[in-house]
Every structure is written in structure tokens, then in C-alpha cells.
């Protein structure tokens with residue numbers, strides 16, 4: 001009975017409009033112990049934007065995952081507490097609800113668990129979740145919201161569950177490309193963008209072999225020939241298997257226009273540099289995927305590919321006031 005009552009409440013809830021699944025997207029996988037409701041979402045959002053999460057109360061999740069940049073940032077490596085510099089570029093959080101695993105080596109299996117990474121990382125919050133719990137329990141507003149959301153006082157369960165609820169609502173699938181594809185609005189893409197799209201999905205470039213499906217990623221761990229010698233060992237860091245050396249999770253390309261700089265180490269400042277990299281066939285590396293070969297693109301074809309990538313920007317998503 002109480003379960004049913006809660007479901008009904010959710011049906012009338014304004015949150016419903018936030019988690020509409022775009023055409024062509026599968027249902028969002030939601031863990032059994034963390035269904036989304038408005039109270040959980042609101043608490044998660046408050047925590048996401050709150051510097052109370054970091055040791056010296058100086059930064060929040062949103063410092064490195066900014067809504068107007070599709071929840072990424074503009075730094076090569078983001079700065080954590082005390083200006084400590086991390087070793088990887090901050091990724092977009094658009095559609096993280098669908099990721100089968102997290103971080104670039106795929107070492108974290110759920111969004112809930114992923115929260116513990118920035119909390120503890122020295123170059124991020126440099127803190128301890130139990131100390132965050134203490135802080136929240138001194139704040140009557142957080143106590144009230146926690147009781148409403150999960151029927152218990154703020155604790156690690158509430159922190160990790162509620163922020164994950166907020167993150168699962170960050171769905172982006174309404175770019176001009178989507179309108180072109182799903183709403184049959186052929187005029188929304190320019191001639192150059194359409195040519196770029198055909199190239200992207202062609203056998204010649206093979207881009208869509210790895211950047212495939214509704215989220216433009218097959219979530220595989222691949223080497224795209226960025227370097228001959230990598231400083232970051234990628235998935236090898238997790239598995240210790242030499243076959244995984246310098247392999248990184250294939251990133252989604254949605255909203256790619258606003259998530260520069262690019263690659264795990266932010267080494268490419270713009271999309272033109274990325275296309276130049278693929279056009280040259282990358283650097284020699286034993287791990288390099290055999291699809292990464294010189295493409296012999298003309299100047300115009302390079303421009304077309306960049307134009308297509310920019311059609312993946314979802315303005316409604318990056319400007320959505322509900323996520324602020």
C-alpha cells in the first residue's frame with residue numbers, strides 16, 4: 001500500500017518532466033534500492049552544488065562538472081581542494097545513468113559507489129564521507145530533507161543514493177542531430193553537417209564503430225593512438241593486464257562542442273585538433289586499434305566532420321534551469 005501511494009505521488013510529481021526518455025533511448029536502469037522521487041532528487045541536487053562536501057568547504061561537484069558545459073569543465077586537469085591538480089580531464093555527466101561502469105578504466109561499478117571517489121581523492125574533495133555526515137547532521141535543513149527522502153538521518157547511504165538520483169536525471173537527447181533523426185526535421189542540419197554525418201557513419205572513417213548507439217559510445221576500452229608512450233596506463237591501472245595498457249573507455253560524443261579540452265588528459269584544445277589526429281591515423285602504438293588509420297580527408301571533409309560533431313549539442317540540456 002505505502003509503495004503504491006509513493007508511486008502515485010511520483011506520477012503527479014513535477015520531476016516526471018525531468019526524466020522523459022528521448023526517442024531512441026532505452027529505459028534508464030535504476031537500482032532496486034534507489035528509485036527516484038522528487039525529495040531524493042532535490043537533496044541530491046543540493047549536495048551536488050554544495051561545497052560542504054569538500055574538506056575546506058571550497059569546492060563542490062559542480063566546480064568540475066558545470067551545467068553550462070554539459071557537466072564537464074574547461075580545465076586540462078581540474079583543481080581540487082587547495083588547488084591540488086588531478087591527472088585526468090573532467091568528463092561530461094550527460095547520460096551517466098546509462099554507463100555500465102565509471103571512470104576511464106571502468107573501475108567503479110555504480111553511480112552510488114562513484115561518489116566515494118571525489119570525496120576521498122586528494123586532488124578533489126580530500127575528505128571523508130563520515131565527516132560530511134557529521135556536517136550534514138548539524139544542519140536542520142539537511143536533516144529534514146534526508147528524513148523526507150529516505151526516512152533516515154543523513155548518512156553515507158543517503159549521500160551516495162541522493163546524488164545518484166540527481167545524476168540519473170541528467171539525460172541529454174535533444175540535439176539538432178536528434179531532431180533530424182527522430183522528428184524527421186531534415187532542414188535542421190546544414191549541408192555541411194549532413195556530409196559530416198555521412199562521413200562519421202561511413203566505413204571510411206569508422207568513427208561510429210566505437211562511438212556507436214544512442215549515446216555515441218560502445219563503452220569498450222580502446223586505444224586510439226594518442227601517443228607512442230603513454231604516461232597514464234589506462235585500464236591497466238585496474239586490471240594489471242598488459243593487454244589493457246593505455247586503453248581508455250570510449251567516451252560519449254554528445255555535447256562534445258562544450259566539453260573541451262579532449263581526451264583523458266585534455267591534450268587536444270579543440271575539435272579541429274581531434275579530427276587532425278584521426279586523419280593522421282594516430283601515433284604508432286602496439287595497442288592501437290586497427291581501425292585508427294590515415295583517413296586522407298580533404299580540408300572540407302574535416303570541416304564537415306567538426307560541423308557534424310557540433311550538431312550533437314543539446315541546448316535545452318545545457319541551459320535547463322531545473323538542473324541548476
Ligand code: HEC
Nearest residue numbers: 060061064078079080088089090091102103104118123124
Ligand atoms: C576536482 C574536480 C572534480 C570534482 C570536485 C568532482 N569530479 Fe567527478 N570527475 C572528475 C574527473 C577528473 C573525472 C574523471 C576520472 C577518471 O576518468 O578517472 C570524474 C569522473 C566522474 C564520473 C564518472 C564519469 C564517467 O564517464 O565514467 C562521475 C559520475 C562523476 N565524476 C561525478 C562526480 C560527483 C557526483 C561529484 C561530487 C560528489 C564529483 N564528480 C566531483 C573531476 C571531479
Ligand code: HEC
Nearest residue numbers: 205206207210222224248250251262263264274278289291
Ligand atoms: C577504435 C575506437 C575508436 C574509433 C574508431 C574512433 N574513436 Fe574517438 N575515441 C576513442 C577513445 C578510446 C577515445 C578516448 C581516448 C582518451 O581518452 O585518451 C576517443 C575520443 C574521442 C573524442 C574526444 C572525446 C572527449 O570527450 O574527450 C572525440 C571528439 C572523438 N573520439 C571523435 C572521433 C571521431 C570523429 C572518429 C572518426 C574519425 C573517432 N573518434 C573514431 C575511440 C575511438
